[in-house]
Amino acid sequence: MRAEDFIIEGGSPASEQELLATKPVTYARDAWNRFKKNKVAVAAAILLLCLTLLVIVGPMVSDYPAAERANARARNLAPNAEHWFGTDSMGRDLFTRVCLGGRASILIGLAGAAIVIVLGSFYGGIAALLGGRADNLMMRTVDILSSVPNLLVILLISVVIDSKSIATMIFAMTVTGWCPTARIVRSQMLRISQSEYIMAARLMDIAPIKIVLRHLIPNTMSVILVDTTFRIPGFIFSEAFLSYVGLGVQPPQTSWGALAAAAQSMFQFYPWQLLFPAGGIALTMLAFTLLGDGLRDALDPRLRR
Amino acid sequence: MRETLFQIQDLTKHFISGKNTVRALDGVSFDINKGETLSLVGESGCGKTTCARTLLGVYEPTEGSVLWNGQDTKSLTRAQRTDFRRRNQMIFQDPYASLDPRMTVAEIMEEGRRRHFSETAAERRKLVKQLLETVGLTAEFAARFPHELSGGQRQRVGIARALALEPEFLACDEPIAALDVSIQAQILNLLMRLQRERGLTYLMISHDLTMVRLVSDRVAVLYLGSIVELSDTEELYSNPMHPYTKALFSAIPKVEPDSNWLNARVQLTGEVPDPAHVPAGCKFAPRCPYATEKCRQKVPPLTDRGKGHLAACWQK
Amino acid sequence: MRELLTVKNLSVTFSAYHGEVKAVRDVSFPVYEGETLAMVGESGCGKSVTAKAILRLLDHSSAKVSSASAVLYKGKNLLTLPKRELNRIRGSEISMVFQDAMASLNPTMTVGNQIMETVRAHQAVGKREAAKKACELLALVELPDPEGLLKRYPHELSGGQRQRVMIAMALSCDPKLLIADEPTTALDVTVQAQILGLLLKLQKKLNMSVLLITHDLGLVAGVADRVQVMYAGQIIERGTTREIFQAPKHPYTAALLTAIPRRNMERRQPLTALPGTPPDLRLELNGCPFAARCRFAMPICKKQMPEETEGCRCWLRHPMAPKVDLMEGDRDA
Numbered sequence: 001m002r003a004e005d006f007i008i009e010g011g012s013p014a015s016e017q018e019l020l021a022t023k024p025v026t027y028a029r030d031a032w033n034r035f036k037k038n039k040v041a042v043a044a045a046i047l048l049l050c051l052t053l054l055v056i057v058g059p060m061v062s063d064y065p066a067a068e069r070a071n072a073r074a075r076n077l078a079p080n081a082e083h084w085f086g087t088d089s090m091g092r093d094l095f096t097r098v099c100l101g102g103r104a105s106i107l108i109g110l111a112g113a114a115i116v117i118v119l120g121s122f123y124g125g126i127a128a129l130l131g132g133r134a135d136n137l138m139m140r141t142v143d144i145l146s147s148v149p150n151l152l153v154i155l156l157i158s159v160v161i162d163s164k165s166i167a168t169m170i171f172a173m174t175v176t177g178w179c180p181t182a183r184i185v186r187s188q189m190l191r192i193s194q195s196e197y198i199m200a201a202r203l204m205d206i207a208p209i210k211i212v213l214r215h216l217i218p219n220t221m222s223v224i225l226v227d228t229t230f231r232i233p234g235f236i237f238s239e240a241f242l243s244y245v246g247l248g249v250q251p252p253q254t255s256w257g258a259l260a261a262a263a264q265s266m267f268q269f270y271p272w273q274l275l276f277p278a279g280g281i282a283l284t285m286l287a288f289t290l291l292g293d294g295l296r297d298a299l300d301p302r303l304r305r
Numbered sequence: 306m307r308e309t310l311f312q313i314q315d316l317t318k319h320f321i322s323g324k325n326t327v328r329a330l331d332g333v334s335f336d337i338n339k340g341e342t343l344s345l346v347g348e349s350g351c352g353k354t355t356c357a358r359t360l361l362g363v364y365e366p367t368e369g370s371v372l373w374n375g376q377d378t379k380s381l382t383r384a385q386r387t388d389f390r391r392r393n394q395m396i397f398q399d400p401y402a403s404l405d406p407r408m409t410v411a412e413i414m415e416e417g418r419r420r421h422f423s424e425t426a427a428e429r430r431k432l433v434k435q436l437l438e439t440v441g442l443t444a445e446f447a448a449r450f451p452h453e454l455s456g457g458q459r460q461r462v463g464i465a466r467a468l469a470l471e472p473e474f475l476a477c478d479e480p481i482a483a484l485d486v487s488i489q490a491q492i493l494n495l496l497m498r499l500q501r502e503r504g505l506t507y508l509m510i511s512h513d514l515t516m517v518r519l520v521s522d523r524v525a526v527l528y529l530g531s532i533v534e535l536s537d538t539e540e541l542y543s544n545p546m547h548p549y550t551k552a553l554f555s556a557i558p559k560v561e562p563d564s565n566w567l568n569a570r571v572q573l574t575g576e577v578p579d580p581a582h583v584p585a586g587c588k589f590a591p592r593c594p595y596a597t598e599k600c601r602q603k604v605p606p607l608t609d610r611g612k613g614h615l616a617a618c619w620q621k
Numbered sequence: 622m623r624e625l626l627t628v629k630n631l632s633v634t635f636s637a638y639h640g641e642v643k644a645v646r647d648v649s650f651p652v653y654e655g656e657t658l659a660m661v662g663e664s665g666c667g668k669s670v671t672a673k674a675i676l677r678l679l680d681h682s683s684a685k686v687s688s689a690s691a692v693l694y695k696g697k698n699l700l701t702l703p704k705r706e707l708n709r710i711r712g713s714e715i716s717m718v719f720q721d722a723m724a725s726l727n728p729t730m731t732v733g734n735q736i737m738e739t740v741r742a743h744q745a746v747g748k749r750e751a752a753k754k755a756c757e758l759l760a761l762v763e764l765p766d767p768e769g770l771l772k773r774y775p776h777e778l779s780g781g782q783r784q785r786v787m788i789a790m791a792l793s794c795d796p797k798l799l800i801a802d803e804p805t806t807a808l809d810v811t812v813q814a815q816i817l818g819l820l821l822k823l824q825k826k827l828n829m830s831v832l833l834i835t836h837d838l839g840l841v842a843g844v845a846d847r848v849q850v851m852y853a854g855q856i857i858e859r860g861t862t863r864e865i866f867q868a869p870k871h872p873y874t875a876a877l878l879t880a881i882p883r884r885n886m887e888r889r890q891p892l893t894a895l896p897g898t899p900p901d902l903r904l905e906l907n908g909c910p911f912a913a914r915c916r917f918a919m920p921i922c923k924k925q926m927p928e929e930t931e932g933c934r935c936w937l938r939h940p941m942a943p944k945v946d947l948m949e950g951d952r953d954a
Contacts, residue, residue, distance in 0.1 A: 348809035348810065348811065348812075349809055455898045457898060458898075485663035485664055485836065486663060486836065486837070486838065486877055486880055486881065487663060487876060487877060487880050487894070487895035487914075488895075488898070489880065490880035490881075490892040490893070490894035490895065491894040491895070491896070493882075493892060493894075494891045494892055494894050497889050497891060498891070500889075501889070512809065512810055514810070515839075515881065515882045515883070515884075516882055518882065518884070518888075519882040519886055519888065519889070519890070519892075520888075520889065521888075522888075538888065539888075542884075552811055553810060553811065555814075556810045556811045556813065556814040557810070557839075558837070558839035558840050558841075558842060558843070559839070559842060559843070573811050573814075573815070574815075576779045576780070576781045576782070576809070576811075576812055577809065
C-alpha cells in the first residue's frame with residue numbers, strides 16, 4: 001500500500017460507459033437471447049426443422065414416385081434396408097407415404113393457423129379499437145360462435161357442402177376457429193391501450209391511426225406469434241382426427257391421420273404402419289407446444305427487467 | 306401578481322363502475338400561475354392523479370371547467386387543441402410502463418416532434434442529441450431500447466420526450482415515487498433545473514411531503530376528491546390548519562438521530578374510505594379527532610384564513 | 622445482549638438468462654435478543670434476498686446459497702436443518718411479514734380461517750380455542766371488532782387492515798424473531814406510521830427481535846436500534862441508529878442522508894444527488910462497488926475491497942487516508 005493510493009480523485013459513474021460499450025439490443029434480439037437459453041425450446045425448434053426437412057427431402061431420396069406405386073410382391077413388409085419404414089398393405093413404401101402425409105398434415109396445420117390468426121387478429125383488433133357498444137356486440141357474437149361445439153360445425157359443413165377436399169376441411173376447421181384468437185388479441189390490445197405510453201402518445205396529439213400502427217400492433221405481435229405456435233398443433237390434430245374418422249383427406253392423397261386410420265385395422269400384425277404416422281403426429285404436436293412455451297417465456301414482458 | 310395559466314373551476318370527475326359511482330374528484334377549484342410549481346398532495350384515492358389527467362383532457366370532466374389562458378378547454382378549435390397538447394405535457398410515475406418497449410429512445414423522443422414541428426430528419430436528430438444531453442444522458446442513448454436502461458435513465462427519457470415538444474406546462478405525476486432514493490435526488494434536481502432554465506410551470510403530484518416542500522410554491526392538500534387546504538408552501542408547512550394536513554405532516558419520518566416521530570405524531574385512526582362510499586358532511590370527519598356533530602352533517606367550505614391560506618374545516 | 626440469530630458468510634447467487642447474479646456477497650451479522658435491526662438499501666442491494674435466505678424461502682431452481690453460508694439459531698444451522706425441523710421453527714419461532722399483504726393472503730378463505738389454520742399448524746389446540754386465539758390476535762394488532770372481522774374475506778379489508786392481519790398471523794405463535802420485509806411500502810403515509818407504531822409497540826410487549834428490511838432510511842430513525850446499510854450485496858456500514866444518522870462513516874450512507882430533502886433547505890435548492898446507478902451484479906467486483914459513484918474515491922478503492930473497521934467498509938477509515946467531511950455542505954443547524 002502506497003501513499004499515492006490514498007489521494008482523493010473522485011469516481012466516474014461507470015454504468016453509462018458500460019452500457020455504451022455494448023451494442024444496442026433490440027426487443028427481438030433480447031427475446032432471442034432469452035429463447036436461446038431455453039434448451040427444451042431450442043431442441044423443439046431443431047426437431048421441427050428436421051421434421052420439415054425430412055418430409056420435403058424424404059420422397060426425393062426414396063425414389064418417388066416409383067416407391068409410391070402399389071407393388072403386389074412387397075405387401076406389409078417390416079422395416080428393412082430398402083423400405084426404412086416397411087410397406088403398407090398395397091406394397092407402397094411407407095417412408096415415402098409418411099413423408100407425403102407429413103407434408104399434408106404440416107401444411108394443413110400452418111394454413112389453418114394462418115387463417116385463424118389473420119381473421120382473429122383483424123376481428124379482435126377492430127373490436128378493441130371501436131370499443132363501447134360495437135365491441136360488446138362483436139364479442140358477444142364471438143361468445144355465441146364459440147359456444148357451438150367445434151366437431152358439430154365441422155360435421156355439418158362437410159355434410160352440407162358434400163365435399164371432402166382439403167379445402168373444405170380447412171374451411172370447416174377455421175370457420176369458428178378464429179374466435180379464441182380474436183379474444184386474445186382484443187384483450188392484449190385493450191391492455192396496451194390502457195398503458196401509460198399510449199396515454200403519452202394521446203397527450204402528444206398523435207393521430208389514432210398512428211397509435212394503432214406504431215404502438216398497438218407491434219406490441220400485440222408477440223402475443224399473436226405465441227398464439228400461432230399453439231394453434232398449429234391443434235390443427236394438425238384436428239386434421240388427423242377428421243382423416244381418421246373418414247372426413248378428411250381422401251385417397252389417393254394422404255396425411256398422417258389417414259395413414260394411421262388405414263393402419264389401425266392391422267395394428268396387431270403390422271404395428272409399424274401405425275407407429276410411424278402416429279409418431280409423426282405426436283412429435284410435431286409436442287415440438288410445437290414446447291416451442292410455443294419457449295416463445296411465450298422469451299417474449300413475456302413480465303420477465304423483462 | 307403572476308399571470309394565470311390554468312383556472313380550474315369546480316372540476317368534478319365521477320367514474321361509473323357497475324352500480325357504484327366513484328367520486329374521484331368532487332368539485333375542485335384552484336389556479337395555476339405561470340412559472341410556479343403547484344403541488345397536489347394526498348394519499349391514494351384522493352383524486353390527485355385524476356385531477357391532472359382531467360386537466361390535460363385525458364378524461365372528460367363530469368362537471369366544471371378548465372380555463373387555459375382564459376379559454377375553456379372544451380371550446381378549443383382543432384388547431385387550438387393541437388396547440389394545447391403541444392404546450393401541456395405530462396411526466397409519468399412508472400418509467401417502465403410509460404415508454405413503448407418496441408421503440409428506440411430516439412423514436413420515442415421524435416414521435417411528438419414529428420407531429421408538431423416541420424423540420425428535416427437531420428434537425429430532429431440534432432435536437433434529440435441536445436435533449437439527451439439536457440436531461441443528463443449522452444447521444445449514444447438514442448439507439449437504445451427502454452429495457453436496456455435503468456429506472457432513472459428511463460425517467461430521464463420520459464422527461465426528454467415531453468421536452469421535445471417545447472412545452473410550457475408539465476404535469477408530473479409522482480415523478481420520483483418509483484425510483485430509488487439516490488436516483489430520486491437526481492431526477493428532482495433535473496426537474497428543478499429545467500424549470501429554472503426554461504421557465505416551466507409544474508403541477509407536481511406527490512404523496513412525499515418532504516419533496517413537495519422543496520419544489521413547490523403552493524401546495525393543495527386533497528382528501529377524497531376535495532381540497533381541504535391550499536396555501537403557500539412556507540405558510541402551509543409552518544402553520545397547517547386542517548387536521549388532516551397536520552396528521553400528514555406528523556406522519557413524515559424525520560431523518561434525524563433519536564427522532565421520536567412515531568410517538569409525537571397526531572393520532573389518526575382508520576384509513577381513507579373507498580371513494581365509492583363517501584361519508585356525508587366533512588369527508589374527513591370519521592377519522593378526525595376533533596370532529597363534532599356539525600362536521601358530520603355539513604360540508605365545510607374552503608375559506609380564506611388570511612394571507613391566501615385556504616382551509617376547509619369548521620374548527621377555527 | 623445475547624445473540625438470537627447469527628448470519629455467517631451468507632452468499633447467494635441467482636442464475637438468470639444473462640448470467641450469474643451475485644446478489645448477496647459474504648454477508649455476516651448477528652440479530653440480538655429484543656432489538657430492532659434495520660437493513661437498509663436500494664432495490665437490488667440484496668436486503669430482501671438476505672431475509673428470505675434466512676428462512677430458506679428462496680426459489681431453489683434459480684437461487685443458490687453457497688455452502689460456506691450458515692444461519693445459526695439456537696446453535697442450529699437453519700440452512701442445513703431437515704425440512705420438518707425448519708418448518709417448526711418457521712412460523713413458531715421466526716416468522717415473516719411481506720410487503721404485499723394481498724398476495725400473501727388466500728383470497729378464497731375468511732380471515733378467521735386463515736389465522737386459525739396458522740395457529741393450529743403450530744399448536745395442538747381445538748377449533749374453538751383457535752378461534753379464541755385468532756380473536757385475541759386481531760385485538761392485539763388493534764383491529765376494531767375482531768369477531769366480525771373473522772368472517773370477512775381479505776378483499777373486504779383495506780390495505781392497512783390486511784397488513785395488520787398479516788402481522789397477527791405472524792405473531793400467532795409468539796415468535797422470537799419477526800422479519801418484516803418492506804412492511805409499509807405499499808401503504809399510505811398515515812397508515813405507514815400506524816403500522817410501524819404497532820410493530821414497535823408489539824415488539825416491546827412481546828419482547829421479540831425485529832429485522833426490518835426497508836429502502837427508506839427515513840423510516841428507520843426512531844424505529845430501529847441498529848442499522849446496517851447494504852450496497853451491491855454487501856454490508857458497507859453498520860452501527861446504532863444514532864451513529865448512522867449523526868455521524869455516517871461511509872460515503873454511501875452519507876449520500877443517502879443528503880439525498881433526502883430536509884426541512885431547513887431553501888426552496889429549489891439542489892439536492893446532493895449521487896451520480897450514476899448501482900453496479901451490475903453479474904460482474905466480479907474487484908474494488909469497492911461504490912467507488913465509481915463516490916466523490917471521495919481513491920486509486921486504492923478501485924483495486925481492493927476494504928476490510929471492515931469500526932463497522933464500516935471504506936478505505937477512508939484507513940490510517941493513510943486523508944480526513945474528509947462526508948456531510949460537507951449539508952451539516953447545518
